[in-house]
Amino acid sequence: MIKSASYTLAVNVDDKNYKFQRALGCKILNLHYRADWLEIDNILAREKNLFDISLYMLxxxxxxxxxKQWINGNRSNVMFMKLYAEDTFSDAETFKDIVSKAWEPSEKDEGPEGSGETEKLACIRRKCDGQMAKVKIISNRLSFYFFG
Structure with missing residues (x-):
């Protein structure tokens, strides 16, 4: 088995029923193309050392x-999460049954000017310890930033 702290994978699995369920044991996981071959339902609990995760085509x-995994789970090392949609994210569906509050960005939160894209900004709270995270959705990209 290959061991690494960081994985960047571009995998396409033809079998729609296949789900890889073992822990990868990495700190950084970047799955390009599709993530449907990887069981992500409990990935934050399974990947104890995960610090940064990027998943595509969700x-x-x-x-x-x-x-919800981050909100309802135990303490997690995840500081950054980047999720990319197949098309665009729906705020109503993405935040369904999630309690969030408005996030007023500071200057250090500001991105490049002139993108012209509408963004949804929210803060969510983890239940086990009350830690907060910032969530930003711009079209097909959801960015998650943990702050303590």
């Missing part, structure tokens, strides 16, 4: 599930 319900 549905609204999968993005919702990733946020």
């Amino acid at each position: 549905s609204d319900s999968q993005a919702n599930g990733m946020l």
